Amino acid sequence: MKSLTAFLLLPLSLFAEDTPDYSEMKVDKLFETLCSGCHGKDLSGGQGGSLIDGEWKHGATEAEIRKSIAEGNPQLGMTPFSTVLDDNQIRSLVIYIREKEKEALAKGIDFPKPEPGKVTQTAHEDYTIETVADDGLKLPWALAFLPDGRKLVTERGGQLRIIGADGKLDPQPVKGTPEVIAHGQGGLLEVAVHPGYESNGWVYLAFSDGWWEKGAGKEGKDGKKADKPQTITAVVRGRIKDHEWVDQEWIWKTDKPFYTDAGVHFGTRIVFNKGYVYFIVGERGGMMESQDLNNPKGKIYRLFDDGREPEDNPFVGTEGAIKGIWTYGHRNPQGLDIDPRDGSIYSTEHGPRGGDELNWIRKGLNYGWPVITYGMNYNGTPITGITEKEGMEQPVTYWVPSIATCGLDFYTGDRFPEWKNDLFAGALAQKEVRRLRIKDHKVVEEEVILKDLGRVRDVTDGPDGYLYVILNDPDSILRLAPAE
Ligand code: HEC
Incomplete structure (x- = not known):
């Protein structure tokens, strides 16, 4: 009744x-x-x-x-x-x-939560976890490999660290790296090693560049006004000699009016392909700014690896447009990698609640944010009712609930033959690593291979064929090794 x-x-x-x-x-x-x-x-x-x-x-x-x-x-x-x-x-x-x-x-599902010394089973490969670093790192963000066996690790607070070929974390950070304005989700973010490193020695860093405006911020309890950050994501390259950052060159930065105090959505990742460097600048909460080709935010860029703008970039002929832009309509992508089979670029993007995406990144296309999205605001109020529109790309897949996707990697190694060319996506909020099998630009398999060890900040395969996972909370790096 x-x-x-x-x-x-x-x-x-x-x-x-x-x-x-x-x-x-x-x-x-x-x-x-x-x-x-x-x-x-x-x-x-x-x-x-x-x-x-x-x-x-x-x-x-x-x-x-x-x-x-x-x-x-x-x-x-x-x-x-x-x-x-x-x-x-x-x-x-x-x-x-x-x-x-x-x-x-x-x-009703038992997700694989690996334990040290125990074998974790997944659909195609069984693995054990090994600790790479679990002490002395603070908010590690990205990991890159040098050909001599050393590893580079960024800490979001601003330090570039080295893990020696002997596996030991050097207590001293690299001296002289660029000053980063660490606030909100910003700081020292990505590190990437140039594919020609052995002859040219280039290492690339992406970080929140900017300055503090004295006394322009909020009033504190003591009545004093705080300093206000003004930042945007920028990219440099340099060399590391005797533990020091030297020979620095700017690869990309933008004009001061575009700097903002917003603490969110910096992006970024860096990948290299055929003499070009690709990287991401997040929309910093600017929403519609990502639709504006005259505005640097919410874009994926393609430049020559020395920072020059290629003449065949899609908006070179568009009046006022920023020439480095490769794609636009992005919110906060923090995963980027290249399919070794055909050179296709994929990116994972933090959407709003229910709108995290995997995108196939193609020249000149508009990925729709914030005009179309599968998500809504985090507090549960709507953003838009539409999920598709002419002239705007659909994601390859999207995640509801959001997984807070961060770090993306095509596995190219030999230690896990059944995972070869599969795509691995990290997730902060859901604390997981997902394996995606991509065929004809579609996801044909998806599996959580690791869950609940910590917030997954990055996932990347090493030249040694292990799959490395960077965790925050607890701050550590571990790797997946094939089970005996
Ligand atoms: C007055 C009662 C009533 C209210 C209020 C109501 N529903 Fe329903 N809803 C039903 C009934 C009855 C059905 C049909 C169930 C069936 O087919 O057996 C249904 C079906 C549905 C279905 C389809 C389910 C299916 O199996 O395909 C959806 C989705 C749904 N409701 C969502 C909502 C939402 C969202 C709201 C609130 C905005 C809502 N309903 C409010 C009674 C209600």
């Missing part, structure tokens, strides 16, 4: 004078107010049936779920909501339902 009353009363309450303002309502509240009476607070069902059991009577695609909500099914007792909710709100409900469905599903 109770559910019947709910059904009878609800549509009336929608038209009552004190109808709440749904447009400002966060999605969990929206669901609770409008839907939980029939589908249960935890979505597990009532008169309206479960929305998290993976069974969809009226269609399982997002378009179909959206239709179920918008058009309802009055005969069965499902209210049509398109008169009370706009497209954006319905879209956020679809994301919310998907998040809850996936969470419920995940509860």
Whole structure:
């Protein structure tokens, strides 16, 4: 009887004078107010049936779920909501339902959580974990390999560290690396070794460049105004000689008006391909700035490895456009790598809640942020109701709930033959490494191979064929070795 009353009363309450303002309502509240009476607070069902059991009577695609909500099914007792909710709100409900469905599903799955000395089994390869560094590193961000067996590690606070060929972390950071303005998610981020390092010695760094504006920040408890950072992601190269950073050259930086105090979305990663260097500058919360070709934020760049702008870049002939831009419409990509089989570039991008993406990066294309996205704001308010649009690229795949994707690597080694050419994606929030098999630019297999050891900041295969994983919290580096 109770559910019947709910059904009878609800549509009336929608038209009552004190109808709440749904447009400002966060999605969990929206669901609770409008839907939980029939589908249960935890979505597990009532008169309206479960929305998290993976069974969809009226269609399982997002378009179909959206239709179920918008058009309802009055005969069965499902209210049509398109008169009370706009497209954006319905879209956020679809994301919310998907998040809850996936969470419920995940509860029944035993994800591989490796333990030292024990073999972890996955679909194609079994591995053990080995510690590379678990002491003395603070917020390690990226890892790169020198041909002599040494490894370079960035710490977000601003230090470049060396792990010796003997495996020992050098207590002294490299002297003289560029000053970084570490604030929010910024700092010293990526390190990459030029493929011709053995003859040219070049090492590339990407970091938050800028300055502190004295007394321009928020007032503290002591009444004094803090300094305010002004930063943007920049790229340099230099050489390391006798533990010192020397011969520095700027590869990319931008004009002062584009520097910002926003603490989010710096990007970045660096990859090399055929004499070019590719890297990412995140949109820094600037949203629509990523759609503007005259603005450096929210873009992936392609330059010659010495920083010159190639004449065949896509926007060289576009008035006012920044010539280094290769692709645009990005939010905060922090994974970038090249498919060794055909040279295709892939990137993983932090989207908003429910909108993390894997993209196939192609010359001159627009990846849609923030006009299209599969996500909504982290607080549950909608961003947009549309997920696709003419002239904007669809992701290869996207993750609901968000995994907070960071670090991306095609495995090229020989120690794990069954993983050869598979793509490995790290995830901060979900604390996992995912293996994706890519065929014809589509994901044909996806598997979590490691979970819950820490926030995964980077994943990369070494020239030694091991798969290295950088963790934050706890700060450490480990590697996957084939099980005996
Ligand atoms: C008055 C009761 C009632 C309310 C309120 C209600 N629903 Fe439903 N809902 C139903 C019923 C009944 C069905 C049909 C179940 C069936 O086919 O067996 C349904 C079906 C659905 C379906 C399709 C499920 C499937 O298996 O394909 C979705 C999605 C859905 N509802 C979402 C929502 C959302 C989101 C809200 C809130 C905005 C909501 N519903 C509010 C009663 C309700």
